[in-house]
Amino acid sequence: MSRPDISVNICGVRLKNPIIAASGTYGFGEEYTDLYPLEKLGGISCKGTTLLPKDGNIPPRIAETPSGILNSVGLQNPGVEHFINEDLPRLKRQDIAVIANIAGASIEDYEKTAARLDETDVDMIELNISCPNVKQGGATWGVTCAGAASVTKAVRNATKKPIMVKLTPNVTDITEIAKAVEAEGADAVSLINTLLGMRIDIHTRRPILHNNVGGLSGPAVFPVAVRMVWQVHNAVKIPVIGMGGIASAEDAVEMMLAGASAVQIGTAIFTDPYVPVKAAEGIEKYLSDNGIEKIGDIVGQVKPW
Amino acid sequence: MSYFCGSYPIIEKTALAGQIYSYTLHCPEAAEQAQTGQFVQIKAEGYTLRRPISICSADKEKGTLRLVFEVRGGGTDKISRLNVGELMDIIAPLGKGFTVPEKPEGRALIVGGGIGAPPMLDIAKKYGESCTAILGFRSFDRIILDKDYAAAGANTVICTDDGSYGIKGTIAAPLKVELDKGDISRVYACGPIPMLKAAAQAAKDAGVDCEVSLEQRMGCGVGACVVCACTVIRDGRRQVLRVCKDGPVFKGSEVVFD
Numbered sequence: 173m174s175r176p177d178i179s180v181n182i183c184g185v186r187l188k189n190p191i192i193a194a195s196g197t198y199g200f201g202e203e204y205t206d207l208y209p210l211e212k213l214g215g216i217s218c219k220g221t222t223l224l225p226k227d228g229n230i231p232p233r234i235a236e237t238p239s240g241i242l243n244s245v246g247l248q249n250p251g252v253e254h255f256i257n258e259d260l261p262r263l264k265r266q267d268i269a270v271i272a273n274i275a276g277a278s279i280e281d282y283e284k285t286a287a288r289l290d291e292t293d294v295d296m297i298e299l300n301i302s303c304p305n306v307k308q309g310g311a312t313w314g315v316t317c318a319g320a321a322s323v324t325k326a327v328r329n330a331t332k333k334p335i336m337v338k339l340t341p342n343v344t345d346i347t348e349i350a351k352a353v354e355a356e357g358a359d360a361v362s363l364i365n366t367l368l369g370m371r372i373d374i375h376t377r378r379p380i381l382h383n384n385v386g387g388l389s390g391p392a393v394f395p396v397a398v399r400m401v402w403q404v405h406n407a408v409k410i411p412v413i414g415m416g417g418i419a420s421a422e423d424a425v426e427m428m429l430a431g432a433s434a435v436q437i438g439t440a441i442f443t444d445p446y447v448p449v450k451a452a453e454g455i456e457k458y459l460s461d462n463g464i465e466k467i468g469d470i471v472g473q474v475k476p477w
Numbered sequence: 478m479s480y481f482c483g484s485y486p487i488i489e490k491t492a493l494a495g496q497i498y499s500y501t502l503h504c505p506e507a508a509e510q511a512q513t514g515q516f517v518q519i520k521a522e523g524y525t526l527r528r529p530i531s532i533c534s535a536d537k538e539k540g541t542l543r544l545v546f547e548v549r550g551g552g553t554d555k556i557s558r559l560n561v562g563e564l565m566d567i568i569a570p571l572g573k574g575f576t577v578p579e580k581p582e583g584r585a586l587i588v589g590g591g592i593g594a595p596p597m598l599d600i601a602k603k604y605g606e607s608c609t610a611i612l613g614f615r616s617f618d619r620i621i622l623d624k625d626y627a628a629a630g631a632n633t634v635i636c637t638d639d640g641s642y643g644i645k646g647t648i649a650a651p652l653k654v655e656l657d658k659g660d661i662s663r664v665y666a667c668g669p670i671p672m673l674k675a676a677a678q679a680a681k682d683a684g685v686d687c688e689v690s691l692e693q694r695m696g697c698g699v700g701a702c703v704v705c706a707c708t709v710i711r712d713g714r715r716q717v718l719r720v721c722k723d724g725p726v727f728k729g730s731e732v733v734f735d
Binding site for chain 1 (some may be wrong): 701703
């Protein structure tokens with residue numbers, strides 16, 4: 173048998189493999205090139221970008237948890253103009269799908285940022301309506317159907333680029349939010365963003381994060397993510413990009429069986445920077461070993477009891 | 478300059494003081510690149526985050542890195558169970574180190590607090606006798622590397638908070654004495670924030686360049702996640718930088734300590 177085809181097509185964008193570096197864990201793709209070329213990945217979802225530069229939250233911004241981390245970076249980023257002028261040209265010279273991840277404090281912010289990106293050759297826009305770490309905007313959009321729909325609608329009108337809406341798990345029923353953004357023209361959804369959590373230093377009685385609360389990610393959230401991806405895959409027709417605690421090729425395959433057309437890997441990179449590369453290689457081996465010709469054949473193929 | 482990620486053999490392990498360990502690894506490529514003041518990210522089996530540990534000394538000829546760390550929790554405890562002959566998984570060397578002139582002029586003043594003492598040992602080796610190291614510790618039983626600094630030729634001054642050895646109190650008094658001598662060309666500091674602040678201020682008052690090594694809770698360690706933020710005034714502008722990639726070493730005069 174010839175080598176299996178692990179390329180995927182997400183809303184018209186071809187990824188040579190289904191592995192995407194998750195926003196916020198991979199910067200703008202510069203930091204890991206000492207270890208391997210960025211082109212080993214199918215795509216990169218860049219650090220959450222806002223219309224204007226943002227300083228982020230006061231540190232500490234990270235706390236370790238059993239099998240994961242809490243973070244409260246607070247969207248520190250150099251702004252969309254910096255992204256367009258400094259990062260995008262470098263990224264576009266490489267064979268990798270470039271996804272801009274955008275956030276804002278108002279609908280107008282999202283609109284303007286998306287409109288600016290519409291003029292560029294970025295491949296896709298991921299709408300972050302689920303950041304738990306900023307006081308304005310962020311997750312406030314993502315926790316109601318009306319809020320999620322209104323941001324999606326505004327951005328849909330501002331750009332012809334494929335839009336992927338990143339959903340928060342901190343809701344009663346994530347499928348309702350997914351259906352709401354699908355109805356407003358989202359081309360894909362990605363999930364899950366982090367689960368809101370908290371750690372306290374029992375000696376100082378202070379929360380470890382200066383923001384008091386932050387987002388939980390890492391292997392700890394993986395089963396929650398698999399469940400939500402499966403539910404959303406069954407609720408919408410648009411592609412689902414799965415993320416949340418993926419740390420191996422086996423995890424990526426599991427997420428795809430649950431219904432993910434591609435996956436994002438984030439926190440696991442902090443433990444082992446090679447995880448995205450190993451996952452891409454491992455997925456190919458899984459397909460070979462099981463006589464499967466192309467990766468699309470396993471998407472959503474879980475056999476529920 | 479580049480960094481590496483891999484598992485390297487442990488060729489030496491010693492206990493320096495209660496819960497403080499010294500490891501020497503054979504990793505020629507990282508040792509070759511290492512600059513004084515840089516750090517490594519050590520994998521702790523079973524933990525999500527690696528532990529950032531400063532490089533105490535790099536020997537380019539022998540191809541070795543020496544790492545000194547204190548066990549502070551489960552992760553560092555796990556790492557401290559590794560023994561000679563086993564492998565340590567590290568990402569190294571990382572960050573921006575101290576500015577150490579190729580041909581030192583004048584005298585260097587090294588100020589180290591507790592587990593902040595290790596990353597400046599190679600500065601002492603460079604300056605030899607043209608260097609004073611003021612090292613502060615909680616108590617006699619917490620003193621580390623005093624003999625290493627002395628062996629490098631540094632005039633080594635020890636302070637303890639409880640007066641159980643050397644000068645009683647913080648490094649502030651001997652720091653002033655040394656700076657008042659007027660022949661210090663550079664101050665290097667690593668330790669708790671109040672100590673760094675005091676060293677930076679004293680150096681500024683004396684009109685001497687000062688570099689400080691900062692510590693902050695880190696994520697990736699390579700600059701990608703923007704977790705380990707610190708605020709500096711640089712080019713007349715307030716900027717939030719990354720301790721891991723833009724530092725850990727910064728000019729004492731540019732750091733906003735509060």
